[in-house]
Amino acid sequence: MVGIASPPLSSALEAQGRRSPRSAQARQGGAISMATRVQPRQLCRAGSAGAEALATGGAASAEGPGRPGPLQDETLGVASVPSQWRGVQGIRRETRSCQTASIATAEKAAQTRKHVDAEVQTEAPVPVSVPPTSLHDDPRLAAFLRRVEAMVIRELNKNWQSHAFDGFEVNWTEQQPTVTCLHTLGYPPAQGQGLHVTSVSWNTTGSVVACAYGRLDDGDWSTLKSFVCAWNLDRRGLNPQQPSAVVEVPSAVMCLAFHPTQPSHVAGGLYSGEVLVWDVSNPEDPLLWRTGLTDDTHTDPVYQVVWLPEPRHSHRFQVLSVATDGKVLLWQGVGAGQLQLTDGFALVVQQLPRNAKLKKPPRGETEVGATAVAFSSFDPRLFVLGTEGGFPLKCSLAAEEAALTRMPSSVPLRAPAQLTFSPHGGPIYSVSCSPFHRNLFLSAGTDGHIHLYSMLQAQPLASLQLSHKYLFAVRWSPVRPLVFAAASGEGDVQLFDLQKSSQKPTVSIKQTQDESPVYCLEFNRQQTQLLAAGDAEGTVKVWQLSTEFTEQGPRETEDLEQLAAEVAT
Amino acid sequence: MAEVEETLKRIQSHKGVIGTMVVNAEGIPIRTTLDNSTTVQYAGLLHQLTVKARSTVRDIDPQNDLTFLRIRSKKHEIMVAPDKEYLLIVIQNPCE
Numbered sequence: 001m002v003g004i005a006s007p008p009l010s011s012a013l014e015a016q017g018r019r020s021p022r023s024a025q026a027r028q029g030g031a032i033s034m035a036t037r038v039q040p041r042q043l044c045r046a047g048s049a050g051a052e053a054l055a056t057g058g059a060a061s062a063e064g065p066g067r068p069g070p071l072q073d074e075t076l077g078v079a080s081v082p083s084q085w086r087g088v089q090g091i092r093r094e095t096r097s098c099q100t101a102s103i104a105t106a107e108k109a110a111q112t113r114k115h116v117d118a119e120v121q122t123e124a125p126v127p128v129s130v131p132p133t134s135l136h137d138d139p140r141l142a143a144f145l146r147r148v149e150a151m152v153i154r155e156l157n158k159n160w161q162s163h164a165f166d167g168f169e170v171n172w173t174e175q176q177p178t179v180t181c182l183h184t185l186g187y188p189p190a191q192g193q194g195l196h197v198t199s200v201s202w203n204t205t206g207s208v209v210a211c212a213y214g215r216l217d218d219g220d221w222s223t224l225k226s227f228v229c230a231w232n233l234d235r236r237g238l239n240p241q242q243p244s245a246v247v248e249v250p251s252a253v254m255c256l257a258f259h260p261t262q263p264s265h266v267a268g269g270l271y272s273g274e275v276l277v278w279d280v281s282n283p284e285d286p287l288l289w290r291t292g293l294t295d296d297t298h299t300d301p302v303y304q305v306v307w308l309p310e311p312r313h314s315h316r317f318q319v320l321s322v323a324t325d326g327k328v329l330l331w332q333g334v335g336a337g338q339l340q341l342t343d344g345f346a347l348v349v350q351q352l353p354r355n356a357k358l359k360k361p362p363r364g365e366t367e368v369g370a371t372a373v374a375f376s377s378f379d380p381r382l383f384v385l386g387t388e389g390g391f392p393l394k395c396s397l398a399a400e401e402a403a404l405t406r407m408p409s410s411v412p413l414r415a416p417a418q419l420t421f422s423p424h425g426g427p428i429y430s431v432s433c434s435p436f437h438r439n440l441f442l443s444a445g446t447d448g449h450i451h452l453y454s455m456l457q458a459q460p461l462a463s464l465q466l467s468h469k470y471l472f473a474v475r476w477s478p479v480r481p482l483v484f485a486a487a488s489g490e491g492d493v494q495l496f497d498l499q500k501s502s503q504k505p506t507v508s509i510k511q512t513q514d515e516s517p518v519y520c521l522e523f524n525r526q527q528t529q530l531l532a533a534g535d536a537e538g539t540v541k542v543w544q545l546s547t548e549f550t551e552q553g554p555r556e557t558e559d560l561e562q563l564a565a566e567v568a569t
Numbered sequence: 570m571a572e573v574e575e576t577l578k579r580i581q582s583h584k585g586v587i588g589t590m591v592v593n594a595e596g597i598p599i600r601t602t603l604d605n606s607t608t609v610q611y612a613g614l615l616h617q618l619t620v621k622a623r624s625t626v627r628d629i630d631p632q633n634d635l636t637f638l639r640i641r642s643k644k645h646e647i648m649v650a651p652d653k654e655y656l657l658i659v660i661q662n663p664c665e
Contacts, residue, residue, distance in 0.1 A: 138573055140654060141591065141599070145576045148650040148657050151637065155648055156583045159663045165641060552643070 179495075179509055182530070183542040185240045187213070187229045190538055195226060195252075197534025199520045201266065203258040206526025207234040208244075210266055210280065211540045214252030216472075216519060226252045228268060230280045233542065245280040247287075257305045260317060267319045269302025275321045275331055275339060289333040295408045296341040298323035303371045309380070318342065324388060326367030327407065328395075328416065345395070346403035346413040347385070352393070353420045355458055367405070374431040378438035382455075385417075386428030392443050394419040394455055421458050424449060430473045436481035437560050444474035444486055454564055461563070462502065466494055472519045479528045479550055481560040489517040493533050495549060499559060509543060511535050573600070585662045587645060592616055592656040599655070611647075615658055619651050 195213040202209055210230040229243035252271040259265035264281035265288065274297055277289040291297045302323045308330070310316045319331045319339065330343040347368035372386035381397040395416035403413040425447030434440040439455040448467040451460035469489030477483035482498040491512035494505035511518050516536035524530035529550045531543045581589045581602050590601035590608055596616035601608040623635040638649040650657040 142572045142576075144652050144655045145573060145591075145657070148652065149576055149580065152580060152648065152650055152657060152659055153583065155637070155639070156580075156586065156659065156661060159646055159648075159661055160584050162663065165663075 178546055179507055180544050181541050182544045183231075183233065183238070183240055184539055185209070185211075185229075185231050185243070185542070186537075186539040187227060187243055187246065188241055190227045190229070193224070195224070195538055196519055196536045197538055197540055198252070198254050199256040199268075200522050200532045200534045200540055201256040201258045202522055202524045202526075202530075202532065203263050203266075204260055205263050206524050206530075208232050208258075208263065208280075209524075209532050209540065209542065210256055210258065211532075211534050212253035212256045212268055213538065214254055214271060216254075216536075224252055225250060228253055228256065228266070228278065228280075230266075231540075245283060245286075247278050247280065249276070254301050255304045257307055257319075260307050260309075261315070267305045267307065269305045269321050269323070271301045273298035273300060273302060273323060273325070275302060275305060275319055277319065277333065277339070287337070289337050289339045291331060291339040291341075296329070296344075296410055298325050298327055298329070299407075300325040300369065304373050306373055306375060308375070320373065322370045322373045322385065324369030324371060325407070326369055326405070327409075327413070328370060328373070328385065341409070341411050343397075344409055344411050344413045345399070345416040346405040346407060346409075347387070347393070347417065348404050348415065351401070351404060351415040352417055355420055367407075372428055372431045372443075374433045374441060376433045376438065376441075376455075377435045383416075384431050384433060384441050384443075386431040386443055386445075388427045389423060390426055390428055390445055390447075391423035392421045392428060392431055392441070392453065393417045394421070419455075419458065421453055422460065424451060426470075429471065430475075432475050432484070434476050434481070434560070435478055436476075436557060437564050440560070440564050442474050442476065442484055444471040446470040448488075450474055450484075450486060452563075464496075464503070466505070470517065472517060473521050475521060475523055477528075477549065478523050478525050480552055481556045482563075483549055485521055485523070485531060487518040487521045487533060491515040491518060491535065493518055493521060493531070493543070495545070497549070498563065499556065507546075507549075509533075511541055512537055577602070580657075580659060583661075587660045587662055589660075590658045592658060594654050611658060611660075615647070615649055616656060619649055619656060623651065 190213040194215075196215055196217075197211045198214040198216055199212045200209060201211075208230050210228060212228050213226045215224065226249050228247040228249060230245040231238065231240075232244045235244065249268070249270065251274070253268045254271055255269045257267050259267070264279050265277060266280060267275065267277045269275050272293070274293065275291045276287060278286040279288050280286060298321065300323045302321045304322045306320045306322075307317045308320050310318055310332075318333075321329050321331065326347040328345040328347070329341055331339040332342045334340045347370060348366050349368055350366065352368065369388035370385045371388055374384050376382040376384075383395050383397070385393045385395055387393060393416075396418055397416070399414050399416045399418070401415045403415040405413055407413070421443075424443065424445035426445050428443050428445040431441060431443045434442075440461075441453055441455070443451050443453065444466075448465055448469060448471055450464045450466055450471065452462040452464075453460050466486055467488035467490050471486055471488055473487040475485050477485065480497070484496050484498075486494050486496070488494060491510065491514070493509040493511055495507040495509070496502075497506040500506055511533055512535045514537075518533050518535045521531060521533040524532065529545045529547075531545055532540055533543065534540045577589055577591070577600060580586065588601070588603040588607075588611075590603065590611065591599045592612045592615070593599055596613055598608045598612040603611070618640075619635070619638055622638050626633050626635045635651055638651065640647040640649075645660055645662045648659045648661065650659075
């Protein structure tokens with residue numbers, strides 16, 4: 001019997017609202033209509049098989065695997081995967097704090113002690129001197145002298161007449177028999193340009209020789225770059241083709257002179273008239289001072305530079321330059337590398353002393369070009385100038401007369417000449433004052449002659465012809481009073497010993513093979529056996545002289561005096 | 570005293586004499602005709618040399634003693650007359 005009352009509509013609606021998989025009523029098989037969305041809601045009486053089947057279809061399949069039920073929506077529980085994204089890598093945070101220990105401070109004060117100035121001074125050493133005569137010494141002294149006088153006088157007499165030591169000479173040093181060439185120095189880039197060695201100079205310690213490159217036969221302005229090279233001969237591993245210092249100079253250098261006390265300072269005169277001072281020990285920036293091209297500088301090539309002690313501070317030096325524009329200028333290095341003119345002289349024909357007959361100068365020329373200078377070793381203010389006119393001039397730094405020159409100058413120029421000597425046959429290239437006799441000097445010129453002059457008279461004491469070509473340099477030996485050396489245009493260096501022969505050279509050293517001239521030479525004052533000579537091929541040769549040229553004989557100074565005393569009447 | 574000066578003058582004016590000096594036993598010059606620095610140099614050096622020469626002579630023969638010392642150099646001759654209290658030094662340029 002199917003009399004199950006169908007639940008009221010409301011409950012069916014409720015069942016419809018609920019999404020429960022099963023309902024107990026469905027199990028009952030009752031006439032429950034399970035209304036789903038899919039199916040139209042159909043209220044149907046229980047008992048219809050179709051409805052029952054429909055109603056229990058899903059449930060029956062849910063109950064057991066019987067026959068597959070029709071599709072039904074089910075609501076399942078929420079399937080969720082808990083997120084592990086941040087959970088595992090959770091940042092653990094802890095709060096910490098730190099704090100430096102508190103800084104301890106304390107107040108302190110410091111103060112300099114009181115100080116007191118004190119001076120210390122040494123007493124000047126009392127020079128040991130001969131004590132003055134004291135009376136109580138005399139009786140014993142007189143007795144002593146009485147005792148020894150006779151013996152001493154006897155010995156003095158014997159000595160005066162003795163021939164015991166005639167010709168007796170002792171050899172303390174090894175004898176050097178001949179003149180040998182120790183070094184042949186050259187600078188290939190300069191030689192490649194065909195430059196000549198115009199000047200050589202030894203430094204104050206005698207271990208460095210410097211040479212200047214330029215040209216002596218150019219008559220015109222040249223913008224040829226030239227060099228000043230220095231070789232240190234005492235250094236091991238000396239490479240003759242590689243100087244230890246090279247200075248590039250924009251214009252040709254005509255003359256060089258090393259500083260008398262600073263071993264690395266050297267002054268040079270240029271073809272352009274400038275005077276420069278370099279420090280060869282400083283390769284990056286060797287130029288120390290320059291005159292620049294002002295109104296004061298020479299307008300012609302500078303032929304010689306000389307270092308002179310300052311009149312008041314004798315440990316400081318100034319540079320004297322001599323040029324063919326007739327000016328002799330004294331320069332002083334002031335700050336910022338500038339050489340400033342402190343004093344000057346000008347040679348004017350009208351002011352030359354008229355004691356010697358001179359050729360009439362060409363019209364319009366009033367300046368006398370100076371080509372060489374030499375200072376006397378006995379009187380520091382006395383100097384000799386060699387001129388283009390061929391006559392040496394005796395001059396003094398203390399001359400007072402103002403020069404009649406129109407050349408502009410910041411310092412008033414004076415006329416220095418006191419005596420004119422009788423001339424050579426051509427311009428003079430070199431003069432040299434004797435280091436052993438106060439009145440003698442030599443001059444050498446283009447006529448190939450050497451003249452030996454005394455300061456006291458205008459005519460030369462002796463005139464020697466050394467060469468048929470020019471003579472470029474002459475120098476007295478610093479150790480032998482009667483020896484001098486001359487450089488000739490025939491390529492040899494001639495050494496004269498006036499004691500042996502006054503007519504021909506004792507030794508003639510051939511410097512160049514092709515007879516190109518030797519332009520300059522200098523003796524080494526520290527190592528007296530060395531002589532440096534520079535030639536037109538661009539090489540500097542250092543010659544070692546035999547001992548006969550370096551050791552003084554017994555009576556040389558007297559012989560020199562005798563020579564000087566031969567004043568022609 | 571005049572005698573001392575006269576004797577020294579006589580010696581100094583002899584042929585070729587360059588300088589004369591008298592030195593006491595400590596090497597201090599008492600009289601001289603040369604300049605100060607040269608005198609001091611000669612006095613010190615020759616005093617030492619004389620002492621050495623005297624000891625050389627006496628070492629070789631204790632009965633012997635030094636009477637005169639002469640040094641001949643290239644340029645001149647130095648003569649030293651020694652005594653207990655003084656030294657007389659004369660420098661001469663002998664004729665050659």
